[in-house]
Amino acid sequence: MSTRGAALRSLLAPALLVLPCLAILIGLGAWQLERLAWKQGLIATVEARVHQPAQPAPAEPDWSGVTYDADEYRHVTATGRLHNDKEVQVYALIDAAPDGSGxxxxxxxxxxxxxxxxxxILVNRGFVPLDRKAPATRLEGQVDGPMTITGLLRMPEEEGLFTPENDPAKDTWYTRDPDAIAAAKGLLRVAPFIIDADATPNPGGLPVGGLTKVTFPNRHLEYALTWFGLAATLVGVFAAFAFARLRRPRDDEGTAGLTASE
Structure with missing residues (x-):
């Protein structure tokens, strides 16, 4: 067997190791590009919905057809009476305080x-600081009588990996779950969605509405370039390795020739 042939054979095992890794890296880059297209579509959809004129919130006969894709962040309005005795407070950590101080x-x-x-319909009337959790500390905001709420339709909030579980028995809430809240408060005929109220001031200044986040992180292009960059680096490293491995036999043959001529 020639030295060159042996060198080529020695590249087989590294190549079999590199090819699956390369396929995975390229696949991850392509997946991030798909996520980029999805995120750009989501941003465009939300941007369009939040600036549309408010439409009546879905009526009870239409509740079963309300979905994330078709209805999340729709600009809606609803009229009724607030049942303040059945209010719940859901723990939140906001990026910006109502006064803009952080x-x-x-x-x-x-x-x-x-x-x-x-x-x-459960209405998220807005944010209150920790020391104003109790309704008694913000009685002016306990509005009575018919009123119209305008805001954004939001679907039930899903628990995150590190989000504590709701504890209805202790009236402790960490996620906005209409079904669980309705069951805990003895409410019937409750919509499977929530309305996040807009920034219309409430009496007494609390709760503070209009704090719904409608911006989304979008680093998918950065991630895609990272994966493709790693794939290119892997190709470059393997090419350098293969070049060095194939060059060695030629160097060895040249050295042997010089030795024989001497």
Whole structure:
């Protein structure tokens, strides 16, 4: 067997190791490009929905057809009476405090808005700081009488990996789950979505609405370039390795020739 042939054979095992790794890196880059297209579409959709004129929130007969894709962040309005005695407070950590002084912990105030036909929609009326959790500390905001709420339709909030579980028995809430809240408060005919109220001021200044985040991180192009860059680096390293491995036999043959001529 020639020295060159042996060198080529010695590249087989490294190549079999490199090819799957290269395929994985390219696949991850392509996946991030797909995610980029999805995220850009989501951003465009949300941007369009939040600036559309407010439409009536889906009526009870249409609740079963409400979905994330078709309805999340729709600009909606609903009229009814707030049942303040069934309010819940959901722990929140916001990026910007209501006065613009910075982020901090507090609570979203969720209150059932019971419509004239008896159906209810949970309304996220806005944010209150930790020391204003108790309704008694913000009595002016406990509005009574018919009112119209305008805001963004939001679907139930999913638990994150590090989000504590809701504890309805202790009235402790970490996620906005309409079904769980309705069951805990004895509410019937509750919509499977929530309305995040807009920034219309509430009496007494609390809760503070209009804090819904409608911006989304979009680093998928950066991630895609990273994966493709790693793939290119892997190709370059293997090429350098192969070049060195194939060059060695030629050097050895040249050295042997010089030795023989001497």
């Amino acid at each position: 982020g901090g912990p507090g609570y979203w105030v969720l209150t059932p808005l019971v419509q004239p036909d008896g159906a209810a």
